[in-house]
Amino acid sequence: MTWRSTVFGLMALVIRLGLAGAAAAQGSGGTVTTEAGSLSGIWRDNAAVRAFLGVPFAAPPVGALRWQAPQPLQPWQGVRAADAFGAQCMQKPRSHTSVYYQYAGTQPTAEDCLYLNIWAPAAERAHDLPVMVWLYGGGFQQGSAANPVFDGTALARRGVVVVTVNYRVGIFGFFAHPELAAESPAHASGNYGLLDQIAALRWVQRNIAAFGGNPGNVTLFGQSAGAAAVDMLMAAPPARGLFHHAIAESYGLSRHMPGRQAAEARGAQLAAQLGAEGLAALRALPAARLLDEGGAWGPIVDGAVLPDDLYALFSDGREADVPLLTGWNADEGTTFPHAITRAGYESGLHQRYGEAVAAGLLAIYPAQDDASATTASVRMFGEGRLAWGAWSAARLHARNHFPTYVYFFSHPQPMLPGTGFDETAGGLALGTFHSSEYPYIFGTLSVLSRAWTGADRALSQLFGAYWTAFAATGTPNAAGLGFWPAFDGSADSIMRLGDQGGAGPGAVVERLRALDALDAPQAAN
Numbered sequence: 001m002t003w004r005s006t007v008f009g010l011m012a013l014v015i016r017l018g019l020a021g022a023a024a025a026q027g028s029g030g031t032v033t034t035e036a037g038s039l040s041g042i043w044r045d046n047a048a049v050r051a052f053l054g055v056p057f058a059a060p061p062v063g064a065l066r067w068q069a070p071q072p073l074q075p076w077q078g079v080r081a082a083d084a085f086g087a088q089c090m091q092k093p094r095s096h097t098s099v100y101y102q103y104a105g106t107q108p109t110a111e112d113c114l115y116l117n118i119w120a121p122a123a124e125r126a127h128d129l130p131v132m133v134w135l136y137g138g139g140f141q142q143g144s145a146a147n148p149v150f151d152g153t154a155l156a157r158r159g160v161v162v163v164t165v166n167y168r169v170g171i172f173g174f175f176a177h178p179e180l181a182a183e184s185p186a187h188a189s190g191n192y193g194l195l196d197q198i199a200a201l202r203w204v205q206r207n208i209a210a211f212g213g214n215p216g217n218v219t220l221f222g223q224s225a226g227a228a229a230v231d232m233l234m235a236a237p238p239a240r241g242l243f244h245h246a247i248a249e250s251y252g253l254s255r256h257m258p259g260r261q262a263a264e265a266r267g268a269q270l271a272a273q274l275g276a277e278g279l280a281a282l283r284a285l286p287a288a289r290l291l292d293e294g295g296a297w298g299p300i301v302d303g304a305v306l307p308d309d310l311y312a313l314f315s316d317g318r319e320a321d322v323p324l325l326t327g328w329n330a331d332e333g334t335t336f337p338h339a340i341t342r343a344g345y346e347s348g349l350h351q352r353y354g355e356a357v358a359a360g361l362l363a364i365y366p367a368q369d370d371a372s373a374t375t376a377s378v379r380m381f382g383e384g385r386l387a388w389g390a391w392s393a394a395r396l397h398a399r400n401h402f403p404t405y406v407y408f409f410s411h412p413q414p415m416l417p418g419t420g421f422d423e424t425a426g427g428l429a430l431g432t433f434h435s436s437e438y439p440y441i442f443g444t445l446s447v448l449s450r451a452w453t454g455a456d457r458a459l460s461q462l463f464g465a466y467w468t469a470f471a472a473t474g475t476p477n478a479a480g481l482g483f484w485p486a487f488d489g490s491a492d493s494i495m496r497l498g499d500q501g502g503a504g505p506g507a508v509v510e511r512l513r514a515l516d517a518l519d520a521p522q523a524a525n
Contacts, residue, residue, distance in 0.1 A: 030123060034207045037076040042083045044119065049156045050126075052082040052118040052211070053146075057203040058196070060112035061168065066283045067180055067192060070114060070199040086115030088144035090172045090287050099335060099430065102448055103438065104147045111172065111287055116200055117145055118211055119152030119162040126161070126212020130219065130471040133204060133243065134164045135197060137224025137251075137435060140298040141170045154443025158468040161213035163204060167196035167229075171294035172287070176263035176302070177271060179279045188304035190263050190297075194236065195305065197229060201242035219471040221247035223435060224386070227326070228252060228299070228310075231393050234320045235313040236305050245474050247467065248326040249441075250386050250434055252393035255311045263300045270294060314396040323474035324397045325467075326390045327407030327494070331431030333382025338374055338428065345373035360518040364511055374428060383508065384515055386434065391512050394487050404487040405476055408505050409437050411459055411498030414451040432498065441467055459498065466497075 030050055031040050041052035058070035065071055087110035094101045120126050134150060136143035145164035152162030167173065173193030180189035205215045220243040222230045227248035233239040234246055274293065276282045301309055313319055339345035345367055349358040365380040367373035391406070398404040412432050430436075439445045440463040445452050462481075469478035476484045476495075485493045491506040 031079055032210045034210060035075075036073045038079040039082040040079050041118075044153045045157060048122055049153050050120050050122060050211075051153070052120075054084050054086040054115045055082050055118060056086070056114060057116050057165075058114040058199050061114060061172075061192070061196075062111045064283060066111065066172070067175055067177075067189070067279075069184075069186075069192065069195045085117060085146035086166065087113050088146060089113035089166055089168045090291055091138075091142045091169055092291060094142065099433065100435065103149050103435070104144060107144055107146060113166050113168070114196060114199075115145070116163055116165045116203070117152070118208075119156040120211045120213065121156055121159060121161075123212070128214040128217075129212050130160045130217045130468070131204060131208050131213040131215070132160050132162050132219045132221055132468075132471050133201060134162065135167070135220065135222030135226035135229050136164070137222065137226045138169065139296075140174065140193065140225045140228075141296055143169060143225070148447045149438045149442055149444045151442060151444050151447070155441075155464060155468060157443075158464055160468050160471055161208060161211055163200070163208070165197060165200040167200070168193045171290050171297045174297035174299060175267055175294070176260060176297075176300060177267035177279070177282070178264045180267075181260070181264060183279070184304075186304040188260060188302040189267070190260060190300045191302045191305045194229060194232060194299060195238075197233060198236070198239050198242065198305075201233075201239065205242060216244070217472070218243040219245040219247060221249070221467070221471075223249040223438070224251050225298075228254065228389065231314070231319070232299060232306060232310055234322065234324070235310055235318060237307065238305060240320060244322055245470060246320075246322050246324045247470065248324065248390060248393060249437060250328045250332060250390060252326055252389035252391075253311050253314060253396070254385075254389055255309065257306070257309050258298075258300045260300055260302045263297075263302075311392070311396075314393060314400075317400040319397065319400070319402075321402050323403035323405070323470070324394065325405045325407070325470050325476060326394050327409065327497075328382075328387040328390045329432045329434060329436060330408065330410040330498075331378075331382065331412075332386040332434045333378035333380070334428055334430050334433045336378075336381050336434070338381070339367075339377035340374060341370045342367045342373040345377050357518065360514075364514045364518070378428060382434070383511055387508065388512055388515055391509070392516075395489055398487050398489060403474060405470070405484055405495070406487040406493065407484075407495045407497050408508070409497045410500060410505075411440075411456075412436070413439075413448070414453065414456065416449060416451055437463065440464075462497070 031038050039052050041050045044051050056073055059073055087108040090111055145166045150164050155162045174190050176190035181187055208215050220230050228251045230246050230248040231252045271282055349361055365376040367376045394404050394406045410432050413436050440460040443460050443464050465481055466476040470476045484495045487493045491509040
């Protein structure tokens with residue numbers, strides 16, 4: 001063998017080894033060590049972003065751990081592959097005809113569901129970066145951290161570490177029972193889903209530096225029920241100091257939350273109906289039966305996580321002193337049930353709210369005929385529940401002299417005709433519907449089949465820039481972005497995002513103020 005053939009042979013070997021190493025790196029995404037063990041992730045976006053999927057942050061809440069606060073993980077040996085999402089928490093399936101099914105699809109479901117997912121810039125760029133922790137919506141009955149629209153790659157490219165968190169929902173996340181309170185060190189029951197969120201935030205505090213994140217600069221952000229959870233954790237003593245900025249999209253405060261005593265009485269009644277005597281029998285029931293027969297459950301004033309009604313906590317200035325960015329969409333109510341006739345609309349208001357409140361609501365949301373009754377009922381739900389919740393949190397937080405920023409989003413997704421998602425079942429155009437901001441914020445337009453245009457892509461860039469600027473500094477204002485005023489309670493201090501720039505919108509704020517004076521939002525919740 002000549003020297004020339006030897007050199008060429010060594011060169012070929014080096015090239016092969018280099019390619020193999022690059023392929024291995026492309027597949028593995030590197031290794032990170034956490035408190036419970038090592039993880040290998042995967043590369044995204046041409047190795048610009050590392051993703052670690054299906055990372056456990058607490059012990060599986062199964063068997064004797066059903067309806068307990070999340071417990072510590074058991075460490076593992078070797079390197080755990082973090083290359084696939086964990087199952088979503090127990091929940092009923094979404095309707096395939098819903099616009100939200102496009103967002104989520106069909107996903108595996110299990111009680112063993114306490115997993116989170118992390119997207120971080122490549123290792124050489126990752127150091128003391130802002131962290132954004134996402135809480136999904138779904139009325140506290142549904143939701144998954146693995147929804148394709150929640151992919152954190154595009155946000156991570158902007159120089160943040162993104163974490164999406166699974167938390168228990170429905171009866172598995174919020175069931176209350178006297179025996180559960182008796183066994184609890186906090187002497188409380190319910191709110192296990194909120195405790196999951198707190199456990200995930202504590203995990204972030206202990207581990208996120210290994211992924212390049214700064215545990216001293218964490219932004220908690222969420223939408224709908226996730227937004228309500230953000231506000232709840234702002235007011236929850238066990239969550240104090242675990243995050244430093246908050247973003248709540250399309251919801252927030254509600255009035256007159258259920259109390260623990262009533263929730264536990266309901267839990268005892270359900271246990272009797274199910275023929276389950278004692279916690280052991282309840283925990284032995286099949287998950288599917290609880291899901292089918294257990295009904296809807298949500299957060300309560302338990303005295304531990306939430307010491308008081310959430311509206312009262314914000315009213316008294318007992319929420320965390322953290323910057324808050326919140327807002328709502330122009331057509332929040334279009335994807336929810338609505339009135340079809342004027343007679344049904346008016347009689348329904350009187351039956352639910354009584355004469356005085358119904359008269360006030362009809363003055364704010366009048367109906368002259370069947371068509372206007374449909375519009376009025378949609379607007380009343382979207383504003384009276386979702387927009388009011390965000391606006392009230394902002395109003396009280398700003399009144400308490402904490403930094404607050406508010407937006408109004410008014411750009412409809414460009415639905416494709418004939419897909420079945422360009423109208424609701426009642427024939428009402430979706431408009432800028434509840435949760436339509438998701439793909440713009442996460443930069444995941446390509447996940448959905450829409451007639452996206454350059455305007456949509458520019459808007460997505462704008463959302464991503466504002467959200468990550470807020471995560472970095474506690475204000476959405478940054479070089480190259482339009483000025484976003486601090487909220488002072490006026491319509492002019494609300495930032496319009498979408499088809500109309502600048503600040504507004506006055507008419508919506510006037511209706512929200514009228515609802516406040518009527519004290520009707522408590523009924524709308």
